[in-house]
Amino acid sequence: MRNVNCVGILTSGGDAPGMNAAIRAVTRSAIYHGLKVKGIYRGYRGLISREIVDFKSKHVSNIIQLGGTILKTARSPEFATPEGRQIAYNNIQEEGIDALVVIGGDGSLSGAMQFAKEFDIPCIGVPGTIDNDLYGTDSTIGYDTALNTILESVDKIRDTATSHERLFFIEVMGRDAGFLALNGAIASGAEAAIIPEFSTEEDQLAEFIKSGFRKSKNSSIVLVAESELTGGAMHYADRVKNEYPQYDVRVTILGHIQRGGSPTAYDRILASRLGAAAVDSLLEGQRNIMIGIENDEIVYVPLTRATKNQKHVSHSLIDLMKMLSI
Numbered sequence: 001m002r003n004v005n006c007v008g009i010l011t012s013g014g015d016a017p018g019m020n021a022a023i024r025a026v027t028r029s030a031i032y033h034g035l036k037v038k039g040i041y042r043g044y045r046g047l048i049s050r051e052i053v054d055f056k057s058k059h060v061s062n063i064i065q066l067g068g069t070i071l072k073t074a075r076s077p078e079f080a081t082p083e084g085r086q087i088a089y090n091n092i093q094e095e096g097i098d099a100l101v102v103i104g105g106d107g108s109l110s111g112a113m114q115f116a117k118e119f120d121i122p123c124i125g126v127p128g129t130i131d132n133d134l135y136g137t138d139s140t141i142g143y144d145t146a147l148n149t150i151l152e153s154v155d156k157i158r159d160t161a162t163s164h165e166r167l168f169f170i171e172v173m174g175r176d177a178g179f180l181a182l183n184g185a186i187a188s189g190a191e192a193a194i195i196p197e198f199s200t201e202e203d204q205l206a207e208f209i210k211s212g213f214r215k216s217k218n219s220s221i222v223l224v225a226e227s228e229l230t231g232g233a234m235h236y237a238d239r240v241k242n243e244y245p246q247y248d249v250r251v252t253i254l255g256h257i258q259r260g261g262s263p264t265a266y267d268r269i270l271a272s273r274l275g276a277a278a279v280d281s282l283l284e285g286q287r288n289i290m291i292g293i294e295n296d297e298i299v300y301v302p303l304t305r306a307t308k309n310q311k312h313v314s315h316s317l318i319d320l321m322k323m324l325s326i
């Protein structure tokens, strides 16, 4: 078994609230166990341009409450090339880094998997994305905070929707995953969620209108997951304007407000547990896994499974939302 003495840590892809808590947990638990830590700035891009700094405990002081990522983040086209990954590996060797902890979403962990396939470097993924779309973990870091941001926003929009008796389409993030839209709808008492995982867009809109919009209510809120498959909130508003002109329609796109802000207690605790478990897994000789959480237990998920399998949205949640919004 290869001995790990120095852990490199990076954040990659879209930032997510709680990433800092994870950086702190990896850094402090590694130091606690006698390992060295190196912070890699700007994700894989910084691995290639060698933006690497020795991390001590003080580097992660006073960050658990901060949104974003102190390590910065980037999406790196260069790392997608074999030449880029070779430069990254050479830098890792020269820096004396002998294991990598990657905090990020689907694309970032796919990058880690590819890297681990080509080079002899253990890579541990920590799921950090507001989208919650990684297979093998009940939740990803940032998802709970984003959900809370969504419901605060929807609560506010509800005031106008009710006062003016309007139909609102609110677009939420999720890049082709409906977790934020569906659970955001349940948490905010929205009347419907249009998500890429289920049925065609025709079905979802027609079904919503048919199922009694305004029969018993004077306003309605529909959460729409941003995705080419749904077409987004604008698309639905245009359709309603043309097909059901009797409704007074408005659109709100929540956008990057969902990615920001101080992480919730849930995300801070999740990030702390996953980050510390990433270091534990390296000490146990694990490699090329994602640390997940299932039924409140830490689990190790092979990176191939975490990134290749699709995490399913539960149909029972759709049924629940429909039942509770009559």
Ligand code: F6P
Pocket: 014, 105, 129, 130, 131, 173, 174, 175, 176, 226, 259
């Ligand atoms: O993956 C996180 C995410 O916020 C998605 O929900 C969204 O589709 C995408 O990133 C937006 O990316 P960018 O910040 O690059 O516009």
